[in-house]
Amino acid sequence: MSTAVEVSGVHRTYGSTTALRGVSTTVREGAICGLLGRNGAGKTTLLSMIAGQERPSSGTVRTLGHDPVESVEVLSRTSFVRDSQRWPDDFRIGHVLSVAPAFHAGWDPALARDLVADLRVPTRTPIKKMSRGQASSVAIVLGLASRAPLTIFDEPYLGLDATARQIFYDRLLADYAEHPRTVLLSTHLVDESESLLEQVVVLDEGRVVLDADVDTARASAWTAAGAAGAVDRVVGSRRVLARHALGGLASVTVAGSVDDALRREAREAGVELGSVSLQHFVAALGAGTPTPGVDDRAASVTTEGALS
Known part of the structure; x- marks a missing residue:
């Protein structure tokens, strides 16, 4: 090519x-x-x-x-x-x-x-x-x-x-x-x-x-919404691109993909997982900050390796 x-x-x-x-x-x-x-x-x-x-x-x-x-x-x-x-x-x-x-x-x-x-x-x-x-x-x-x-x-x-x-x-x-x-x-x-x-x-x-x-870009992020503590436990150490909180509730955009184990954990915690539009993902990338200790270059999404 x-x-x-x-x-x-x-x-x-x-x-x-x-x-x-x-x-x-x-x-x-x-x-x-x-x-x-x-x-x-x-x-x-x-x-x-x-x-x-x-x-x-x-x-x-x-x-x-x-x-x-x-x-x-x-x-x-x-x-x-x-x-x-x-x-x-x-x-x-x-x-x-x-x-x-x-x-x-x-x-x-x-x-x-x-x-x-x-x-x-x-x-x-x-x-x-x-x-x-x-x-x-x-x-x-x-x-x-x-x-x-x-x-x-x-x-x-x-x-x-x-x-x-x-x-x-x-x-x-x-x-x-x-x-x-x-x-x-x-x-x-x-x-x-x-x-x-x-x-x-x-x-x-x-x-x-x-x-x-x-x-690949569309599949490279997801959202989690629910009680703030439960959301944080489900997200764990994954890279958070954007976070919004209101009272005791939180909604986060997370880089990476969703597997069956994550879906099961979220369901048991009462956390709702969702997909992300390309517009939302791009906006989150521009507004997000790297997870502490994670190199910016390693945190970028490329066709060779999606974030997790």
């Missing part, structure tokens, strides 16, 4: 600020991968490195088999779009549609025109004067119609209403089915985008805290 992106031990610092701390991940060719995490987690920095727009302070990045920085091969086969894209002051959507084919060999003008209509992109307004949602729509048109082998969307939904976001998801899936490519999607809207994703990578404070296929 070919690899589209390989990141190994990447650190990135800006003066006294560290944006990425030992980040490693691999994205296979043809996958749709979600890059998730809170604001400031390092998502845009990582995507910029993958696209060749920044160098790591240390570590290596390989994109489509090349060092992406100053690589003509990577530049010609990658579309990196975001709503903050800078355009000349007088540029309108028509200008974008006219110059895009020069940068993307697979550009589909018919798809671009359809997306402009579906997303109601104003044709007479300079992009510089568009609302945030309209600028996001321009970025979506550029990314989808590029048909670039590696297409990177950095929070493409900003400012879009629910209808426009659904159009984006639907058109992405439909075009991906007919023209497979590798897609990296940075987003906070996990519940909305979950059905698109095959792999999720979660960053928290510049570190990878989850790297797994979606099915």
